[in-house]
Amino acid sequence: MSRTVLVALIIAAFVFPAGGAVAQVTLGLGGGLSRIGISGDAPLDASWAARFAAFADLHVELDVSDDVGLVVEPGLQFRSSALEHTISTGTALAPSDTTVDSVYVNTAYWSLPVGIRVYSASRRWYFTTGAAAHLLQKIEIDTLDGVYEPDNVIQNYDVSVFLGGGYRIPIDQWSVCLEARYQQGLIDLISDDQQQTFHQAPVIRMSGLLFRASVEWRFAP
Amino acid sequence: MRTYIWVLLLALTAGRGVAQETTEAPSAVVQGAETRATIQGPRLGDHLFSPIATTTLPFIRTMTTLNVGAGISSGLDLPLFTIGGQPVYASVGELAVVGFSARHEQAIKPWLSVYLEAQLLGRLGTSVTSLLGQGVNTVTGVDLGWKIRIHEDQRWSVITGLELQNGSYTTIDIQRWAEGVIDSGKVTSDNQLFDTKPALNVAWMVSAAHTFNRAMGLYATLTAGVEEPKVRNGEYALLLDALLAFSVDWNAIVELPVGTTLGVEYRENPTIADSEDGSYKNVYLRIGYTGDDGFGLGVQASYQYAPVASASGPVQFFGGTLDMRFYF
Structure with missing residues (x-):
């Protein structure tokens, strides 16, 4: 109970600062396509490639100053990676290579990005950066032999940082924002169980781009 | 009248x-x-700094930098190289180092900038013993950084920042591979001649500059962070880097558009892919052009006192760097 009160007080401190004026608040819904995949070690003669997946989030923004907003965007983020193999398909006279996918690793994370938006003078262009915590909700490995959901293959959490830019189209108190971000995972995702399995444990992280569109409503001051 | x-x-x-x-x-x-x-160059108040190459400036600026450098050890003393207990009698040689880096820093606001840096570093032996004993190490990396201004006036500038160093460390260990071949009698997939390992460093940085007058300035940078192991089954390590540099703009003294900077650096971990830990001491002398705020060109001589695995003691390296900077 006391924790709930504390959280409520922190939120109130943001929304109702000491001066008595209500801080400018923007709420919104966002979503788009992510191309976040595994990078790092791969099996011999194979490499990881990111695939498009979807994500959706809520957007809560509190003005810190005229051109800076504090942003929190809780949401669900899907990620997909393919393990690509290059095989020779040509002949001795006409050699050629073909890339085939042997495994797809699909994950879903509950995500909590916290960052800032820094607006230009026109308040149209903005730069965004921050950090995000991710909690693994589901992992699915799609192989040629079928789909299965393994336990303890990767860490059940991830931490990342992001930065990007966007353009805001204001329509009265509404606005539509189009944004691109780069997200860099910080955590080696190989689980402790897997670390003990390998003689020389691989290192993998998840990084990539997000293309996000959102509809936001700015409360009048 | x-x-x-x-x-x-x-x-x-x-x-x-x-x-x-x-x-x-x-x-x-x-x-x-x-x-x-x-066009805001590395100027604080009246003094135009001539910054040491590859170091982070204590200012928020939009700029692009390019660095090309090379160096070589002096007096490298390595033990006799052996394979399967048999000594290999050959000249020792030295260790040669080459590096290239390119960085763009974009000021988003006067108090905030982000930067992206690409790096390529390599180290290899120049003769049989140094090549067999030390192998070949290369680093390809992309650094991503944020800088936030804490204070700037005509005399002082203080910034802080966060840097992610996302690297790929390739080690060609000839000795380990040769011994593995002798032990097993064949080349096996477990015994790779080279290994590439991704590693990420996260570092926090604080940097400050002070202008004494038009001719002289001083800046210092302290970086601390966590470094992922660069070799398999290695340990996480703390990263510490401290730099102090004294800058003189001769334009203010003898109307010659030349700046010299003398820098000393202490670094707790290597930036190239060797497994040994230890403290690195660097001394830099940069001579650069200071006739224009928007452009900087400099040559830098460096001396390094560094540990090298299996060497009898720390090794001296001498190097040179060509440094170009464009401010926007």
């Missing part, structure tokens, strides 16, 4: 003209300075 009046009027008019010229001339200078000031 009328003639005197005309002469007086002419004199006043001419005087006013002279006065206008004299008042316009300084304004033109000021205007020129304002134009120059729109």
Whole structure:
């Protein structure tokens, strides 16, 4: 109970600062396509490639100053990676290579990005950066032999940082924002169980781009 | 009398003209300075710094930098190289280091900038023993950084920042591979000649600069962070890097557009892919062009006192770097 009160007080401190004026608040819904995949070690003669997946989030923004907003965007983020193999398909006279996918690793994370938006003078262009915590909700490995959901293959959490830019189209108190971000995972995702399995444990992280569109409503001051 | 009046009027008019010229001339200078000031180089107050290559500036600026460097050890002393207990009698040689880096820093606001840096570093032996014993190490990396201004006035600039160093460390360990082949009698997939390992460093940085006068300035940077192991089954390590640099702009003393900077650096972990830990001491001397705020060109001599695995003691390296900077 006391924790709930504390959280409520922190939120109130943001929304109702000491001066008595209500801080400018923007709420919104966002979503788009992510191309976040595994990078790092791969099996011999194979490499990881990111695939498009979807994500959706809520957007809560509190003005810190005229051109800076504090942003929190809780949401669900899907990620997909393919393990690509290059095989020779040509002949001795006409050699050629073909890339085939042997495994797809699909994950879903509950995500909590916290960052800032820094607006230009026109308040149209903005730069965004921050950090995000991710909690693994589901992992699915799609192989040629079928789909299965393994336990303890990767860490059940991830931490990342992001930065990007966007353009805001204001329509009265509404606005539509189009944004691109780069997200860099910080955590080696190989689980402790897997670390003990390998003689020389691989290192993998998840990084990539997000293309996000959102509809936001700015409360009048 | 009328003639005197005309002469007086002419004199006043001419005087006013002279006065206008004299008042316009300084304004033109000021205007020129304002134009120059729109391109913000590494200037703090009156002093134009000539920064040490590959170090982070204690200012928020939009700029692009390019560095190319090379170095070589001196007096490398390695034990006799052995394979399967058999000594290999050969010349020791030295260790050669080459590096290239390119960085763009973009000021988002006067108090915030982000930067992206690509790096390529390599180290290899120049003769049989050094090549077999030390192998070949290369690093390819991309650094991503954020800088936030804490304070800037005519005398002081203080910034802080966060840097992610996302690297790929390739080690060609000939000795380990050869011994593995002798032990097993064949080449096996477990015994790779080279290994590439991704590693990420996260570092926090604080940097400050001080201008004494138009001729002299001082800046210092302290970086601390966590470094992922660069070799398999290695340990996480703390990263510590401290730099102090003293800058002189000779343009202010003898009207020569040249700046010299003397820097000393202490680093707790290697930036190239060798497994040994230890403290690195660097001394830099940079001589650069200071005739323009928007462009910097410099050559830098460096001396490094560094540990090398299996060497009898720390090794001296001498190097040179060509450094180009463009400020926008």
